[in-house]
Amino acid sequence: MTASGTTPAATPQRRMVPLVPALMFIALVVAVVGSLGAPLITSVAGEFDVSLAAAQWTLTAPLLVGAVATPVLGRLGTGPRRRQVILATLAVVVVGSLLTVVPPSFGWLLAGRVAQGAGLGLTALMMGVARDHLPGERSGPTIALLSVASTVGIGVGYPLAGLLTDVAGLRAAYGLGLLITAVALAAAWWSVPQPPAGRASAVDVPGATLLGGGLIALLLTISRTTVWTDHPALAAALLAVAAALLGAWVHRERRSPAPLVDLALLRNPAVAGANAVMLLGGIGMYLLLTLVTRYVQTPRSAGYGFGVDVFVAGLVLVPFSALGFAGGKLVPPLRKRLAPATVLAVGGAAVLAALILFALTRGRLWLSFAVMGVLGLGVGVFSAAIPAAILAVTPTEETSSAMSFNQVVRSVGFSVGSALGGLTLAAATPTGATFPTDTGYTTAAWLGAGAMAVTVVTALTLRQASRRDRRDPAARSSLLG
Structure with a gap:
């Protein structure tokens, strides 16, 4: 059933x-x-x-x-x-x-x-x-x-x-x-x-237009870091446009008989919390992914890095993918013992550990492989636990719509993480220099660790909210509308 x-x-x-x-x-x-x-x-x-x-x-x-x-x-x-x-x-x-x-x-x-x-x-x-x-x-x-x-x-x-x-x-x-x-x-x-x-x-075409325009303005602003460094006024204007379009989209969706995304589902703490966790977690995940791949390709003449080519940099990601799938396989047995929100917290904690490891020690190439392995394990657990948290309260026929919204949230989180890393490294690049200082990577890693710490706390808070919801059927019914 x-x-x-x-x-x-x-x-x-x-x-x-x-x-x-x-x-x-x-x-x-x-x-x-x-x-x-x-x-x-x-x-x-x-x-x-x-x-x-x-x-x-x-x-x-x-x-x-x-x-x-x-x-x-x-x-x-x-x-x-x-x-x-x-x-x-x-x-x-x-x-x-x-x-x-x-x-x-x-x-x-x-x-x-x-x-x-x-x-x-x-x-x-x-x-x-x-x-x-x-x-x-x-x-x-x-x-x-x-x-x-x-x-x-x-x-x-x-x-x-x-x-x-x-x-x-x-x-x-x-x-x-x-x-x-x-x-x-x-x-x-x-x-x-x-x-x-x-x-x-039925596709709400005006709603899709508003959402599409808002997402393009938002993702352009946060994915193109040079806009912030070279044209800060334009970046602020794009953010304002994105906020206006997305606000208009929410207003329309709440009144549409056939909404593009059923926003009523977000009234449930499990769905809203899981999407919030995905947004925050996506920031930390993608920030570290971009930091490591950039770090290992930095030539040693910069005072750090390993100067590897694109192929070796790609090999650094192999532990990420391999242990990511292994982490996904761990979720079913974990869910027999732990609540979905707790499993989310476990995955987030592994990503947090990878960020801290990179921040503290990265002087050997094999450590980059190790960091990517720990990151992959956490991402695998995290990604596999998200659908269970959302679909537990989502009607079967709304599966594709609910998960598509979560995929959009993930994309925004990834873009913010990439932009955060890029802006931090740009700020740590001395005038006239090609590469940022090594401390720029440390700062960026700690910023990602902060995002993941908030992610873990949010997941644990979601766990407490889910417990209260199970104890109060009347509240659950009202949340589901």
Whole structure:
């Protein structure tokens, strides 16, 4: 039985066998492709004779598109055409991947990356498929691992892209994206079933426009750190625009008969708390991820760092991905002993430990591998525990929408973490110098540790609120409306 009291829809046997690996593969692919631009920025700048700032858009643009597409796809995923939406989105991603392999110009490459960004909204739909078509004892662990894959998959593409670029050039690295997205489309065609009958979904187009505009203004402001350093007035104006658009969106959603996101769910402490924890936790997670990858590539002439190439820097992320999946596997047995909010606190504490370790000692390359392993373990536990906290009080038919909102919150947290790290290191860079001082990394790590400490406290507070809610059924009913 599901949270809404319905039984998962029967799925034809020919689809049941490959369904779970297909869902996992699709979630991993969209995460890998979305982050594929990170290790290739320098190569793109050289290949197309553009500035590094321009090449950076091959990473920024798909992330912006993904943030806007996620809530729209999440709402479409609640309706009767979820399978068609998944296939159409993956087809767009495949076309975008083709454009990145054979681009006649930088503009076509950027267009391909924009199309690839649409796939970042698919993870929430994979969760909806799992909840609808898998038995309860399998759907929960599968959804948890889908959440893990959408995060730790970032560390899978980095070393592969770096190796392929070193061996065969830029187009070979993007060719990897074309290959795996084509396979993902084929897997979805074979495995993803139709949703249960009797569902309806309508996209609130004005609401989607307000949310999309607000998210673009917000993420542009916090992801482009040079805006704050070079044009602070513009940055403040963009934040004001974002606040106005998002405020108008909330006002509309609360009165819409078919809201893009059911904001009434946020009245429940479990849902609101889990999203707050995801926002704060995302800041600390991504801040450390960017700090370590930048630190290990800094040449020794700066007085610190190891001067490794892109491929070795990618290998540093392998423990992050491997222990991330291991951490996700730990969540089901942990949940038999601990409340979901407590498991969140455990994951947050591991990320906090990784930040403190990096702040205190990083003088050996092997310590970077160790820090990434501890971070991956914490992120795996954290990411796998989030869906359980949210879906415990979410109707089955709202799974895709609720988790898509959480994915947007995660994206904002990641962007804030990346921007916080970048601004801190920029402030620690002496005038005329290329690299920040070593103390800049220490300061940034302690800022991330502060964010994670607040995350752990928030998770424990959520645990106490959940206990009170269970003791007071009347209060629970009022919260659920």
